Amino acid sequence: MNARSSKDKPAREKVVDAANRLFYREGIRAVSVDAVAADAGVTKKTLYYHFKSKDDLIAEYLSSRDQPNLKLFETWFDSAQGDVADKVEAIFVELARAARHPKWKGCGFLRTAAELANLPGHPAMKIGSAHKKAFEGWLATQLRQNRIDDPAAIARQIVLLMDGAFSTMLVHRDAAYAEEAGRAAKSIVRSCVEAPSAR
Known part of the structure; x- marks a missing residue:
């Protein structure tokens, strides 16, 4: 069975995937929340609905x-x-x-x-x-x-x-x-x- 396409993934999963790509490639300090939201294809408001802060997102990235x-x-x-x-x-x-x-x-x-x-x-x-x-x-x-x-x-x-x-x-x-x-x-x-x- 094929993996789900990005558009079929829940917003939270898209955000974590984007954070994984960007934080690993560029470092956690260099990547803004706006950049993660843009890469995930969600609004900043949606990102903050799932993660209270950038620190929470960084923790989820490592998890x-x-x-x-x-x-x-x-x-x-x-x-x-x-x-x-x-x-x-x-x-x-x-x-x-x-x-x-x-x-x-x-x-x-x-x-x-x-x-x-x-x-x-x-x-x-x-x-x-x-x-x-x-x-x-x-x-x-x-x-x-x-x-x-x-x-x-x-x-x-x-x-x-x-x-x-x-x-x-x-x-x-x-x-x-x-x-x-x-x-x-x-x-x-x-x-x-x-x-x-x-x-």
Whole structure:
């Protein structure tokens, strides 16, 4: 079945789609509410009927990216061949592939956090934090299921490598940094597989 055309979508969904396109492409500060309304093909009044403020819209923008992004990481992991170390590296390899697309603008959660660094209580900051923690928790679960010792600590190390790769790729526009981070992540996990602590 074909996806609904834009004209068939409810106004709220059109606004969120437009916010997703514009905020991700240009940043949350650079995009006005008027620009989002115009891109969505709705009036500003209609936008404010669904969202009380731009801050609410920014929060919804990140919320809309949460589950799709987590599902993508899960798909990359599950579809990879090899052991758990190979599967962890595969996430980084796929991330590098995605980063080579001309429309790639980095991690929307990290970019938004950078723009809101002086507003730690902003609802979007809480959503971004929850997203990152959800990925870390999911990864720890995968490691635990594969009998990796101290999976929470290893997951945190991998998250640090991933967010470092996101940031460095954005600075240098070089996806090879994600591939290198993937090799480091694989090495960390592989060392746990090959030399588990005494039980």
